[in-house]
Amino acid sequence: MEDNVINRVLSYIGFAATANKIVFGKDMIKYYIGDPRIEKKLILIANDAGQRVKKDIIIRCEINNVPYFEISNKQTLAKAIGKSSISVLGLTDENLVEAIIKVIEGKGN
Numbered sequence: 001m002e003d004n005v006i007n008r009v010l011s012y013i014g015f016a017a018t019a020n021k022i023v024f025g026k027d028m029i030k031y032y033i034g035d036p037r038i039e040k041k042l043i044l045i046a047n048d049a050g051q052r053v054k055k056d057i058i059i060r061c062e063i064n065n066v067p068y069f070e071i072s073n074k075q076t077l078a079k080a081i082g083k084s085s086i087s088v089l090g091l092t093d094e095n096l097v098e099a100i101i102k103v104i105e106g107k108g109n
Helices: 003-018 026-034 051-063 074-081 094-104
Strands: 022-024 043-045 068-070 088-091
Touching: 003 022, 003 074, 003 088, 003 094, 022 026, 026 051, 026 088, 043 051, 051 068, 088 094
Parallel strands: 043 068
Antiparallel strands: 022 088, 043 088
C-alpha cells in the first residue's frame, strides 16, 4: 500500500478516535464483527499482528461479510488512536468506513 494511502487512512482513523468511533480489544472486536445493527463495518489489522490473531479475525470477517485490510504496523496504528499498541481495530462511523474503503481501493480523491 502506498504511503499517501496509508497516511490518509491513518488520518481518518484519528478522526474516528477523536469522535470515539473506534472499537478495539478481542471481545469488543468479536462483538462488533457479529453485530447486525451496524450495517457498514471495517476491520483494520496491523501487518505485524500475531498469526493466530490475524487468522481468527479474518475468518470472522469472512463469515460475516465484513471488509478487512492489513495496514501499517501495531505501533503506527496505535499512535493514530492515542494508544500504545493495537493489533486490530474496527470503526463504528459508517461515513468514515466508506471513506477509508474508497481510499484503499483507489476510488478516493
